[in-house]
Amino acid sequence: MSTRPVLGIGVVGFGWMGQAHSRSAARIASLFPERVFDTALVVCGDNVAERREQAVSGVGFREAVEDWRAVVDHPDVDVVYVTAPNMMHEEIAIAAAEAGKAVFCEKPVGGTPDQTVRIEAAARRAGVITGVGYNYRWAPLVQHAKALIESGRLGEITNYRGRFFSMYGADPMGLLSWRFLVDEAGYGVSSDILSHAVDLAHMLLGPITEVSGTRETFIRERPLPKAGGTHYDRGQPGDPTGEVTNEDYAAAMVRFANGARGTFESSRAIIGPESQMAFDVYGTKGALRWNLETMNEMQVFLVDDDGRAPRGYTTVYAGDRYPYHGHFVPGDANAIGYEDLKVIENYEFLTAVATGEQHRPGFSEAVDYVSFQSAWLRSCESGAWETVNSIRQD
Amino acid sequence: MSTRPVLGIGVVGFGWMGQAHSRSAARIASLFPERVFDTALVVCGDNVAERREQAVSGVGFREAVEDWRAVVDHPDVDVVYVTAPNMMHEEIAIAAAEAGKAVFCEKPVGGTPDQTVRIEAAARRAGVITGVGYNYRWAPLVQHAKALIESGRLGEITNYRGRFFSMYGADPMGLLSWRFLVDEAGYGVSSDILSHAVDLAHMLLGPITEVSGTRETFIRERPLPKAGGTHYDRGQPGDPTGEVTNEDYAAAMVRFANGARGTFESSRAIIGPESQMAFDVYGTKGALRWNLETMNEMQVFLVDDDGRAPRGYTTVYAGDRYPYHGHFVPGDANAIGYEDLKVIENYEFLTAVATGEQHRPGFSEAVDYVSFQSAWLRSCESGAWETVNSIRQD
């Protein structure tokens, strides 16, 4: 008979991310016997009827509702996942925090940097545990990278290369969906995907102090969407077009507080890389390379003190020697997948909720990112190096 | 309100495989909205108390019992998973089939080829749906490979290379566990891992008609186990040793019914490959290479009719363009994992149960493998080519 506390889960927005978190929360018990909590899928809010049906009959929620307030206010809900469109995050997340719920937001927390700052401040004032979906932190080999860096095996870190390249906006005939409009999506790749790349750098190397940035929109006009079209749908030559109002491409040079140098790049209008969320980190004693496209591998180069090992990068496969991996599959070189990362993320977040310790990455780490992003935006305007200052509200 | 039939699941043996199947059956509803059944985890049988506790409180079984017969006989159980030690499979699987349950056995179905044959015959006589855990068939890119071959994109298949190399028996100080003893495990790598490699070839190319085989035991003595030790535990120099009585290494040259040639190799006492379950297939118009260690990638070489494409192998990343993948994660180059393969396997098996159509791979495909294995064993003895004849019981 389990005596673990049961955390009631409420989800607002049952698109991909809402479903992924719900499915993941349900898997924790079977994969983490050592957990200190159990979960109950209490209520799911979405305004699409089929999604509500799937939430109950497929994923196992007790109930599903149209109005998000019924989720936030539900007495059995301890934790609210905010996985609605970005521009709705502020209202929902703040309401959830003020209702005393732990809150998990998909990145970028707020639809704009300012919204993120306000959400973080509200949650901090409410004293609730928060989480943000920088889920790539949880890949076992990324955790291993962090451990190698912290242990000093790489020596002093000299330079870092972070990038996130995705093809989702590469087709010039792809429709002008909400993602390409600053009023609906906020900034472009700097909010959408560069944030993941910078968050990993924050985790691995610590704060960035200065940045020089630039941005570009490669595809400046796109066919206007018809009813229901997304950026995966294509227009025809001759269709009426509209202007893309946020950036396709972002680049930056940075200095880290620890003295390391770095560069970042991100594009959504690129051909070739399909989901290249990747880092290269170099230190005085070694180097690491990791790429989400091959997330169960890492390239490791370590100076060998005694000179016995041949020199070169070693391809390390994920396996149960690395953090979390053995919960999913024993042995070596058997893959885990994207959904499994979501389980780890939720296991750690809900453990924090159950134990009352603040989770990382939480809203504070989201503010770290938008603080960087704000300096980067200033630099894009000024053409000069800008200091990264926290824009957290006191 | 779902009107899908509910399939009651019973599991015998709650080690890794028993747990993996149970967890996977529980995930189907949230990942496959189009399913024609629902599942209920009815009863789990295992003689270890902690496992029974985890089955109920972790994985969600209604109950857990010590005696496997209570699983097989349970009136609410429609499907029995036989994931107990191999030498127990025959008794359990036949009892389950005779009780009219659908039966899923982890490979190699029987502890010996003869047992496999008897199990298959009993299930056939009982008229029940069967399944066998050749789970690598279900990798989206393996399914894509099958489609490419069947569509003729590779032309006539000329030659095939299958292998399964694993390091689990590579350490000469690893203890003499049951895996190394013919009386406890049956044959060595030919039952344990070569079977996967040959099963994939059966799926991709069809039947093998002739084989020339050889085998070897590289590490002929191992330290005797103390209480509880497995082959992952190490002895000390000077410890008493015993004889390894099944093979570390298997090799074969074959002819397929379609005229193609092939070679197979398997070793458990190898350094380097960690879980190299891999195939290379060559045809008159193209080639494919796939390796479980990088299961979300495939190397594809296709002759380009118009000569416009550069020549070379293309590294294709798994993504939602390929079978099943999009049920787990949308887009390109996001990984799925081992546990996800188990979900696909169970989705397909349970769909067969729900619809009453025989599943493949079922016990019949397991007999296909032991028919091959029997010819291979004869060839290892005779040194000559042997014809592969089905050893299925009439």
Next chain:
Amino acid sequence: MSTRPVLGIGVVGFGWMGQAHSRSAARIASLFPERVFDTALVVCGDNVAERREQAVSGVGFREAVEDWRAVVDHPDVDVVYVTAPNMMHEEIAIAAAEAGKAVFCEKPVGGTPDQTVRIEAAARRAGVITGVGYNYRWAPLVQHAKALIESGRLGEITNYRGRFFSMYGADPMGLLSWRFLVDEAGYGVSSDILSHAVDLAHMLLGPITEVSGTRETFIRERPLPKAGGTHYDRGQPGDPTGEVTNEDYAAAMVRFANGARGTFESSRAIIGPESQMAFDVYGTKGALRWNLETMNEMQVFLVDDDGRAPRGYTTVYAGDRYPYHGHFVPGDANAIGYEDLKVIENYEFLTAVATGEQHRPGFSEAVDYVSFQSAWLRSCESGAWETVNSIRQD
């Protein structure tokens, strides 16, 4: 009986580069039957006796002398290779040009940007053919990349990533050789290796118009050299040290005249990359990746108009389908090497000399690089974007 004109070769400085050019000039006749010239190794100048001995008895020079002026003034010399230390280039190269000889300088032509500018102006005034050792241009697959880009197969180029990472200064105990001193070597990686990376971008994409740059010296003190020590020799802890006075690391963000964006990075104090002179180029229809460490391979990703090809990067091996390759070895996937690139470079340069057409890359392209470098240096100081203006002397 050959009626080709014979070009008399003089070499000043018989270190690695002097030897490599001499050996390469001697190989042209046997590899390029279609050549329009023959070569004669007339005279080699070096102040080291063993090198002079090797020049005559090993490489086949008619004579070897101590004084470089005897090379420049030799009546049978038509072409002078300036492969002496960088700070001597100006005097020698200008003397050679003024003597009416064709002149080939190893990069960076001058020891400083100003010297490069003066050398180029002098050669231009003298009206002689010039060449510079940006030899990576000549790799068959780099030539193929250029052809693919020019043909439009990549569409509009959107962004470019160039880098040159080398481990030669990675060891903090490596001695403070001339390479680390601005007075002896001029600038650090920006002159030594970044120049190659930017030159390739110039060749592939055309001029850079704006740059934002930064630099760093990671290892600021090094053990003082003893007699004869180079940066490959190591000091001991406690040895007296001196200050490194040029940069270990350079980074840049750029805009190209064609609208593309780009980043560059270079380090000599890096662990992992051994000779990673590499580019990634992305366009609206495809992408290419090439790395000197694997110079006989290129990664090619092309959008397939008809959608028949699997999507991913194709690994293309060099072979006789690509420029020059078949002169060295027929067929596919047989490697050529570094020395072979030098043969191609000299074949093209000497063809230009024989036909009287200006060679590219010549001193003009070297000025293109130092024009970029000058803007980059200004940006490193100002922290702002700087316009790249030609610093060529009128």
Next chain:
Amino acid sequence: MSTRPVLGIGVVGFGWMGQAHSRSAARIASLFPERVFDTALVVCGDNVAERREQAVSGVGFREAVEDWRAVVDHPDVDVVYVTAPNMMHEEIAIAAAEAGKAVFCEKPVGGTPDQTVRIEAAARRAGVITGVGYNYRWAPLVQHAKALIESGRLGEITNYRGRFFSMYGADPMGLLSWRFLVDEAGYGVSSDILSHAVDLAHMLLGPITEVSGTRETFIRERPLPKAGGTHYDRGQPGDPTGEVTNEDYAAAMVRFANGARGTFESSRAIIGPESQMAFDVYGTKGALRWNLETMNEMQVFLVDDDGRAPRGYTTVYAGDRYPYHGHFVPGDANAIGYEDLKVIENYEFLTAVATGEQHRPGFSEAVDYVSFQSAWLRSCESGAWETVNSIRQD
């Protein structure tokens, strides 16, 4: 003034191989200052006028003749390279040996195994130094592999995988050239390319004692050639065809004298591999993988005694740390090429000639291969394992 003896070089057959050896002999002096000989290109024999012209004006032979006997009998010739068509080797090589010349034959020495045996016996009786063109032995990383194996770093060798796959016969419309006819070429891939793969195994692991073999001809009819056509030229559908009379494909399972097991495979009618001459070698402490297609790389997996290194294959790039490499280019990860391997081969062969010590691989190693091939052919007929006995003539 050099006091080295001058070895007079004569070449019979000035196709690719004749040219490659001549060019390579001419490069030795400039690349190997430590050599104990010099070379003179004395006379080249070929019946094609343009080739004779290129031999003199391009490569630098003193003279070129039509009749091969004028090469063999030339008083200034010390060394004869036999690079004429295979079926002419016997007459030429025996004449050269009987004239007291050192003899280098391109593989497979004789046009048939019997011819190879007779040539070896004649050369042995004549007491001359011999060489055979198993040039892949000389790749620096292959030499390093040999050193690692001999040093025991891989432990006891357990199994080996050798292969040579080439696309040259993959096109069913490729003409029926001499290569496909047993009367003109001798055996197919077993003579042409499998020999390289087995020779490397002989060098790395030592003798093979037993073999089980099989062969196949995948493309049994080909268009008849018109005047001058080779297998690179294509016929048209409807053209008259003829029968292919030697094998496209060869496979073998073997036992080595040292107890290791192995498999070999070779095909000329394969799509995908372009020049995949490759080996994987596995021992109780490590593994190596090498492939000619990427000859400047090797994959190395070594068990780390102290467990400090991450586990996986390390990609080692060739560089001046490995045998011979630094003669061509200093530093790390700069490539050498096919022509450079020929220089190493000739440097070693001519050193043997100059010092009077027998060279390896010489005709004796060629007999080792045909001894294996003869057993393999017997096994292809018998379907049984056959013992490999030396077929050397006493």
